[in-house]
Amino acid sequence: MHAFNYIGRYFILLRYVFVKPEKRSIYWKMIIREIDVLGLDSLGITLIISIFVGAVITIQTASNIDNPLYPNYLVGFASRESIILEFSPTIVSLILAGKVGSRIASEIGTMRITEQIDALEMMGVNSAGYLILPKIIASVFINPFLVIISMFVSIWGGWIASVTTGLVSSSNYIYGLQYGFKPFTITYALIKTVVFAFIITTVSSCEGYYTRGSSLDVGRASTRAVVYSSIVILLFNLILTQLLLI
Amino acid sequence: MIEVRNISKSFGEKKVIKDFSVNFERGKTNLVIGQSGSGKTVLLKSIVGINSIDSGQIIYDGRVYSEMDVKEKKEIRKEIGMLFQGGALFDYMTVQENVKFPLDMFSEMSEEEKIERVNFCLNRVNLTNSNKLYPSELSGGMKKRAAIARAISVNPKYLFCDEPNSGLDPKSSILIDNLIRELTVEFQTITIINTHDMNSVVEIGDKVTFILKGVKWWEGDRNDILFSDNPELNEFVYATELMKKLKSTKAKRTN
Numbered sequence: 001m002h003a004f005n006y007i008g009r010y011f012i013l014l015r016y017v018f019v020k021p022e023k024r025s026i027y028w029k030m031i032i033r034e035i036d037v038l039g040l041d042s043l044g045i046t047l048i049i050s051i052f053v054g055a056v057i058t059i060q061t062a063s064n065i066d067n068p069l070y071p072n073y074l075v076g077f078a079s080r081e082s083i084i085l086e087f088s089p090t091i092v093s094l095i096l097a098g099k100v101g102s103r104i105a106s107e108i109g110t111m112r113i114t115e116q117i118d119a120l121e122m123m124g125v126n127s128a129g130y131l132i133l134p135k136i137i138a139s140v141f142i143n144p145f146l147v148i149i150s151m152f153v154s155i156w157g158g159w160i161a162s163v164t165t166g167l168v169s170s171s172n173y174i175y176g177l178q179y180g181f182k183p184f185t186i187t188y189a190l191i192k193t194v195v196f197a198f199i200i201t202t203v204s205s206c207e208g209y210y211t212r213g214s215s216l217d218v219g220r221a222s223t224r225a226v227v228y229s230s231i232v233i234l235l236f237n238l239i240l241t242q243l244l245l246i
Numbered sequence: 247m248i249e250v251r252n253i254s255k256s257f258g259e260k261k262v263i264k265d266f267s268v269n270f271e272r273g274k275t276n277l278v279i280g281q282s283g284s285g286k287t288v289l290l291k292s293i294v295g296i297n298s299i300d301s302g303q304i305i306y307d308g309r310v311y312s313e314m315d316v317k318e319k320k321e322i323r324k325e326i327g328m329l330f331q332g333g334a335l336f337d338y339m340t341v342q343e344n345v346k347f348p349l350d351m352f353s354e355m356s357e358e359e360k361i362e363r364v365n366f367c368l369n370r371v372n373l374t375n376s377n378k379l380y381p382s383e384l385s386g387g388m389k390k391r392a393a394i395a396r397a398i399s400v401n402p403k404y405l406f407c408d409e410p411n412s413g414l415d416p417k418s419s420i421l422i423d424n425l426i427r428e429l430t431v432e433f434q435t436i437t438i439i440n441t442h443d444m445n446s447v448v449e450i451g452d453k454v455t456f457i458l459k460g461v462k463w464w465e466g467d468r469n470d471i472l473f474s475d476n477p478e479l480n481e482f483v484y485a486t487e488l489m490k491k492l493k494s495t496k497a498k499r500t501n
């Protein structure tokens with residue numbers, strides 16, 4: 001019953017989010033602000049994680065296919081596939097669920113308990129649309145860029161690792177990167193990213209929007225936002241992979 | 247006139263407002279007083295429509311608000327200015343942006359006209375030179391002023407204030423009270439103020455409604471209230487030493 005209530009109110013909220021904005025120019029301003037706070041603010045962490053994980057993926061792959069029967073350019077090939085198919089779209093999205101999701105839930109939750117949302121409603125503003133729609137649009141727009149950047153940086157991290165450890169030569173690694181490349185893998189990754197961005201912003205906004213009580217409840221809401229959006233991301237990761245790759 | 251007719255409101259099993267009826271008149275400061283938890287905020291939010299009511303009617307100058315659809319309600323809401331207990335200023339906007347926001351959203355004014363209106367409102371509440379500050383940089387009294395400026399920026403016909411002087415020192419409280427009273431007379435709004443502050447009652451209580459556990463217990467004005475023989479009301483009114491002293495000096499004088 002609890003789960004049904006929860007899902008019900010999520011869709012009710014979405015219905016209010018997607019109504020025609022009162023004034024486009026104000027929504028534009030909000031979208032620009034959200035691109036800044038949700039997207040550009042996450043660039044640093046995306047870069048750091050990507051370079052390290054890219055390096056680790058490459059070293060692990062190299063140690064796993066340490067077999068004279070396999071050519072060692074396969075290390076570049078396998079790392080590329082892991083990074084494009086799974087690491088960059090899914091793991092980076094999960095990291096963003098932690099960073100962006102908690103931020104959204106606590107921002108909207110605080111606005112709820114300090115009556116700022118009531119104030120919007122009293123002015124005749126559709127608070128759900130005004131607060132949430134710009135976040136969805138900003139994330140759906142900016143997250144694909146973050147993920148593409150993450151792909152390049154991870155692969156670069158892998159290259160650094162293979163060259164500095166001497167596991168694979170630079171030219172073999174680069175040959176492997178180009179070997180059997182299917183552009184659809186990028187499409188698949190970006191579709192996942194966009195769906196995950198939608199999940200992160202809507203699930204977290206929902207948690208924030210329905211917060212009641214005190215600052216403690218805002219904290220709880222932001223924890224739940226991260227947990228729930230991560231779980232839903234993992235579920236949709238499975239579903240989308242089934243649908244798109246098989 | 248705002249007419250509240252037999253409204254009730256529960257949260258789950260808990261009845262918070264019970265068959266409440268009251269009228270509020272234009273150009274007057276109508277006070278709703280009662281202890282913390284007696285239902286003042288819920289009453290106010292029910293009248294403005296943030297809380298839906300379970301039964302009863304709310305009528306704004308002949309227009310039955312409680313039976314309107316969302317779109318019609320929105321139009322009435324644009325005539326309402328509301329001051330929330332904590333101010334409810336938007337944290338990520340400066341004072342100027344806060345006061346300008348309702349104009350940005352709903353008026354067809356040019357940018358210059360809006361700024362002019364903002365400055366007029368900020369001047370009116372004596373909050374000058376703070377346009378570029380954020381709410382976190384304001385004192386409690388300044389926050390209330392900014393919030394009042396935002397509430398009056400759209401020239402409201404109705405002004406609702408939830409505990410406008412809670413958390414303020416006595417002097418600032420009186421300033422805020424008087425400001426609200428002046429605005430009420432100047433702009434001829436129907437003003438409803440929630441408070442538990444007897445100072446406000448004595449200062450600006452044109453009409454006073456006492457609410458006890460969600461029930462309308464007493465109504466009158468600031469003169470009647472000191473001489474009422476309603477025991478629950480007296481318990482509330484004479485809770486402080488100061489008011490008790492006032493009562494005894496008044497009694498001595500009349501003897």
Ligand SMILES: Nc1ncnc2c1ncn2[C@@H]1O[C@H](COP(=O)(O)OP(=O)(O)O)[C@@H](O)[C@H]1O
Nearest residue numbers: 257260262280281282283284285286287288289
């Ligand atoms: N959203 C809500 N859900 C459940 N109970 C509520 C809600 N809002 C208020 N109440 C209850 O209603 C009662 C009256 O609250 P309130 O109107 O805030 O009191 P006051 O403003 O007079 O201090 C309190 O007991 C409070 O717990």
Ligand SMILES: [Mg+2]
Nearest residue numbers: 286287331409
């Ligand atoms: Mg209250």
